[in-house]
Amino acid sequence: MAMSLLRTSAARRAMMSTRSSPAVFARGKATLPDLDYDFGALEPYISGQIMELHYTKHHQTYVNSYNTAIEKFESTSDVRAKVELQSLINFHGGGHLNHSLFWKNLAPRKAGGGELLDSKSPLTKAIQGKYGSYDQLIGAINTQLAAIQGSGWTWLVKDSNSGDLEIINKANQDPVTGPYIPLVGIDAWEHAYYLQYKNVKADYFKAIWNVVNWKEAEKRFLA
Numbered sequence: 001m002a003m004s005l006l007r008t009s010a011a012r013r014a015m016m017s018t019r020s021s022p023a024v025f026a027r028g029k030a031t032l033p034d035l036d037y038d039f040g041a042l043e044p045y046i047s048g049q050i051m052e053l054h055y056t057k058h059h060q061t062y063v064n065s066y067n068t069a070i071e072k073f074e075s076t077s078d079v080r081a082k083v084e085l086q087s088l089i090n091f092h093g094g095g096h097l098n099h100s101l102f103w104k105n106l107a108p109r110k111a112g113g114g115e116l117l118d119s120k121s122p123l124t125k126a127i128q129g130k131y132g133s134y135d136q137l138i139g140a141i142n143t144q145l146a147a148i149q150g151s152g153w154t155w156l157v158k159d160s161n162s163g164d165l166e167i168i169n170k171a172n173q174d175p176v177t178g179p180y181i182p183l184v185g186i187d188a189w190e191h192a193y194y195l196q197y198k199n200v201k202a203d204y205f206k207a208i209w210n211v212v213n214w215k216e217a218e219k220r221f222l223a
Protein backbone atom coordinates (compact mmCIF):
# COMPACT_ATOMS: atom_id res chain seq x y z
CA MET A 1 0.00 0.00 0.00
CA ALA A 2 1.38 3.39 -0.95
CA MET A 3 2.27 5.60 2.00
CA SER A 4 0.34 8.48 0.49
CA LEU A 5 -2.89 6.52 0.86
CA LEU A 6 -2.51 6.36 4.63
CA ARG A 7 -4.24 9.40 6.01
CA THR A 8 -4.00 8.81 9.75
CA SER A 9 -0.97 8.50 11.96
CA ALA A 10 -2.49 5.41 13.58
CA ALA A 11 -2.74 3.71 10.22
CA ARG A 12 0.82 4.80 9.45
CA ARG A 13 2.12 3.43 12.73
CA ALA A 14 0.26 0.17 12.21
CA MET A 15 1.75 -0.20 8.77
CA MET A 16 5.25 0.69 9.90
CA SER A 17 5.23 -1.74 12.78
CA THR A 18 4.83 -4.63 10.36
CA ARG A 19 8.08 -6.32 9.48
CA SER A 20 8.27 -7.29 5.85
CA SER A 21 10.65 -7.41 2.94
CA PRO A 22 10.91 -4.26 0.82
CA ALA A 23 8.01 -4.27 -1.63
CA VAL A 24 10.07 -2.53 -4.27
CA PHE A 25 7.68 -3.30 -7.12
CA ALA A 26 4.05 -4.37 -7.15
CA ARG A 27 1.97 -5.17 -10.21
CA GLY A 28 4.57 -3.55 -12.45
CA LYS A 29 4.68 -0.30 -10.48
CA ALA A 30 7.26 0.80 -7.97
CA THR A 31 5.87 1.27 -4.47
CA LEU A 32 7.26 2.70 -1.25
CA PRO A 33 8.51 -0.21 0.89
CA ASP A 34 7.39 -0.59 4.50
CA LEU A 35 9.75 0.61 7.23
CA ASP A 36 10.70 -1.87 9.95
CA TYR A 37 10.74 0.87 12.63
CA ASP A 38 9.06 4.13 13.61
CA PHE A 39 10.36 7.46 12.31
CA GLY A 40 11.72 8.40 15.75
CA ALA A 41 13.34 5.04 16.48
CA LEU A 42 16.78 6.07 15.20
CA GLU A 43 17.06 9.08 17.52
CA PRO A 44 19.24 10.71 18.68
CA TYR A 45 21.41 9.73 15.73
CA ILE A 46 18.85 10.53 13.03
CA SER A 47 15.90 12.68 14.03
CA GLY A 48 12.30 11.58 13.52
CA GLN A 49 11.67 14.73 11.51
CA ILE A 50 14.41 13.84 9.04
CA MET A 51 13.19 10.26 8.78
CA GLU A 52 9.59 11.28 8.15
CA LEU A 53 10.49 13.79 5.43
CA HIS A 54 13.12 11.54 3.91
CA TYR A 55 10.75 8.61 3.65
CA THR A 56 7.34 10.20 2.95
CA LYS A 57 8.53 13.03 0.71
CA HIS A 58 11.90 12.29 -0.86
CA HIS A 59 11.59 8.54 -1.35
CA GLN A 60 7.93 8.84 -2.35
CA THR A 61 8.91 11.36 -5.03
CA TYR A 62 11.48 8.98 -6.49
CA VAL A 63 8.80 6.27 -6.61
CA ASN A 64 6.21 8.52 -8.26
CA SER A 65 8.61 10.03 -10.76
CA TYR A 66 10.02 6.64 -11.70
CA ASN A 67 6.50 5.33 -12.40
CA THR A 68 5.67 8.41 -14.49
CA ALA A 69 8.86 8.07 -16.54
CA ILE A 70 8.24 4.36 -17.14
CA GLU A 71 4.66 5.05 -18.26
CA LYS A 72 5.91 7.65 -20.73
CA PHE A 73 8.64 5.29 -21.93
CA GLU A 74 6.11 2.53 -22.57
CA SER A 75 3.58 4.80 -24.25
CA THR A 76 5.87 6.20 -26.93
CA SER A 77 7.52 4.58 -29.90
CA ASP A 78 9.71 7.62 -30.54
CA VAL A 79 13.31 6.51 -30.12
CA ARG A 80 14.62 9.97 -29.23
CA ALA A 81 11.96 10.34 -26.52
CA LYS A 82 12.85 6.93 -25.13
CA VAL A 83 16.56 7.78 -25.03
CA GLU A 84 15.86 11.07 -23.27
CA LEU A 85 13.73 9.35 -20.66
CA GLN A 86 16.54 7.05 -19.62
CA SER A 87 18.28 9.63 -17.47
CA LEU A 88 15.03 10.19 -15.55
CA ILE A 89 14.55 6.45 -15.14
CA ASN A 90 18.13 6.09 -13.88
CA PHE A 91 17.79 8.98 -11.44
CA HIS A 92 14.39 8.16 -9.93
CA GLY A 93 14.71 4.37 -10.24
CA GLY A 94 18.15 4.65 -8.65
CA GLY A 95 16.75 6.83 -5.88
CA HIS A 96 14.08 4.23 -5.20
CA LEU A 97 16.57 1.34 -5.15
CA ASN A 98 19.11 3.22 -3.02
CA HIS A 99 16.61 4.30 -0.37
CA SER A 100 14.97 0.86 -0.22
CA LEU A 101 18.41 -0.57 0.62
CA PHE A 102 19.19 2.31 2.99
CA TRP A 103 16.15 1.83 5.26
CA LYS A 104 17.10 -1.83 5.68
CA ASN A 105 20.70 -0.79 6.39
CA LEU A 106 19.51 0.95 9.55
CA ALA A 107 18.02 -0.37 12.77
CA PRO A 108 17.14 1.12 16.17
CA ARG A 109 19.68 0.42 18.93
CA LYS A 110 17.21 -1.86 20.70
CA ALA A 111 16.89 -3.90 17.49
CA GLY A 112 20.63 -4.35 17.02
CA GLY A 113 21.54 -1.03 15.39
CA GLY A 114 25.26 -0.38 15.63
CA GLU A 115 25.95 -3.84 17.01
CA LEU A 116 29.09 -5.30 15.44
CA LEU A 117 29.10 -8.94 14.34
CA ASP A 118 31.20 -11.37 16.35
CA SER A 119 34.62 -12.67 15.37
CA LYS A 120 33.18 -15.85 13.83
CA SER A 121 31.06 -13.93 11.34
CA PRO A 122 32.18 -14.30 7.69
CA LEU A 123 31.64 -10.57 7.17
CA THR A 124 33.76 -9.71 10.23
CA LYS A 125 36.54 -11.92 8.86
CA ALA A 126 36.32 -10.23 5.46
CA ILE A 127 36.40 -6.76 7.05
CA GLN A 128 39.35 -7.64 9.25
CA GLY A 129 41.19 -9.22 6.32
CA LYS A 130 40.76 -6.19 4.09
CA TYR A 131 40.62 -3.20 6.48
CA GLY A 132 41.99 -4.50 9.80
CA SER A 133 38.93 -3.70 11.92
CA TYR A 134 35.42 -2.27 11.87
CA ASP A 135 36.82 1.04 13.11
CA GLN A 136 39.24 1.22 10.22
CA LEU A 137 36.52 0.28 7.73
CA ILE A 138 34.21 2.97 9.11
CA GLY A 139 37.05 5.50 8.95
CA ALA A 140 37.71 4.60 5.32
CA ILE A 141 34.01 4.93 4.41
CA ASN A 142 33.75 8.26 6.22
CA THR A 143 36.76 9.53 4.29
CA GLN A 144 35.02 8.60 1.04
CA LEU A 145 31.78 10.23 2.21
CA ALA A 146 33.62 13.45 3.00
CA ALA A 147 35.08 13.45 -0.51
CA ILE A 148 31.66 13.53 -2.22
CA GLN A 149 31.12 16.84 -3.96
CA GLY A 150 27.44 17.66 -4.22
CA SER A 151 25.08 14.74 -3.75
CA GLY A 152 25.83 11.04 -3.71
CA TRP A 153 26.33 7.85 -1.76
CA THR A 154 29.21 5.77 -0.42
CA TRP A 155 28.73 2.01 -0.47
CA LEU A 156 30.50 -0.94 1.05
CA VAL A 157 30.09 -3.57 -1.64
CA LYS A 158 31.10 -7.13 -2.41
CA ASP A 159 32.59 -7.82 -5.82
CA SER A 160 30.62 -10.89 -6.86
CA ASN A 161 33.45 -12.05 -9.13
CA SER A 162 36.29 -11.95 -6.61
CA GLY A 163 34.32 -11.99 -3.34
CA ASP A 164 36.37 -8.98 -2.18
CA LEU A 165 35.00 -6.05 -0.24
CA GLU A 166 35.31 -2.60 -1.78
CA ILE A 167 34.23 0.95 -0.99
CA ILE A 168 32.76 2.85 -3.91
CA ASN A 169 31.21 6.29 -4.36
CA LYS A 170 28.19 6.91 -6.56
CA ALA A 171 27.11 10.37 -7.70
CA ASN A 172 23.53 11.62 -7.41
CA GLN A 173 21.22 8.57 -7.37
CA ASP A 174 23.30 6.29 -9.55
CA PRO A 175 22.63 2.80 -8.21
CA VAL A 176 25.21 0.12 -7.48
CA THR A 177 25.41 -2.06 -10.59
CA GLY A 178 27.69 -4.48 -12.41
CA PRO A 179 29.41 -7.12 -10.34
CA TYR A 180 28.92 -5.21 -7.10
CA ILE A 181 26.50 -6.28 -4.38
CA PRO A 182 25.58 -3.37 -2.07
CA LEU A 183 26.12 -4.25 1.60
CA VAL A 184 25.95 -0.89 3.40
CA GLY A 185 25.07 2.44 1.80
CA ILE A 186 25.29 5.84 3.42
CA ASP A 187 23.19 8.64 1.95
CA ALA A 188 25.30 11.80 1.67
CA TRP A 189 22.56 14.00 0.24
CA GLU A 190 21.85 17.10 2.32
CA HIS A 191 18.24 15.97 2.79
CA ALA A 192 19.60 13.06 4.86
CA TYR A 193 21.15 15.23 7.58
CA TYR A 194 20.77 18.97 7.16
CA LEU A 195 17.77 19.56 9.47
CA GLN A 196 19.75 18.06 12.35
CA TYR A 197 23.44 18.44 11.58
CA LYS A 198 23.33 21.61 9.40
CA ASN A 199 26.69 22.12 7.70
CA VAL A 200 28.58 19.71 9.98
CA LYS A 201 28.02 16.62 7.87
CA ALA A 202 31.05 14.89 9.41
CA ASP A 203 29.04 14.55 12.63
CA TYR A 204 26.23 12.83 10.71
CA PHE A 205 28.73 10.46 9.12
CA LYS A 206 30.08 9.58 12.59
CA ALA A 207 26.67 9.24 14.23
CA ILE A 208 24.97 7.02 11.68
CA TRP A 209 27.20 4.03 12.54
CA ASN A 210 25.33 3.81 15.85
CA VAL A 211 22.28 2.59 13.92
CA VAL A 212 23.81 0.58 11.09
CA ASN A 213 22.32 -2.89 10.79
CA TRP A 214 25.32 -5.16 10.34
CA LYS A 215 23.14 -8.28 10.33
CA GLU A 216 21.46 -7.01 7.17
CA ALA A 217 24.91 -6.33 5.67
CA GLU A 218 25.97 -9.89 6.41
CA LYS A 219 22.77 -11.28 4.90
CA ARG A 220 23.62 -9.48 1.66
CA PHE A 221 27.27 -10.54 1.91
CA LEU A 222 26.28 -14.21 2.14
CA ALA A 223 23.46 -14.12 -0.45
Ligand SMILES: [Fe+2]
Nearest residue numbers: 058187189192
Ligand atom coordinates in the same frame (compact mmCIF):
# COMPACT_ATOMS: atom_id res chain seq x y z
FE1 LIG B 1 18.08 10.32 0.57
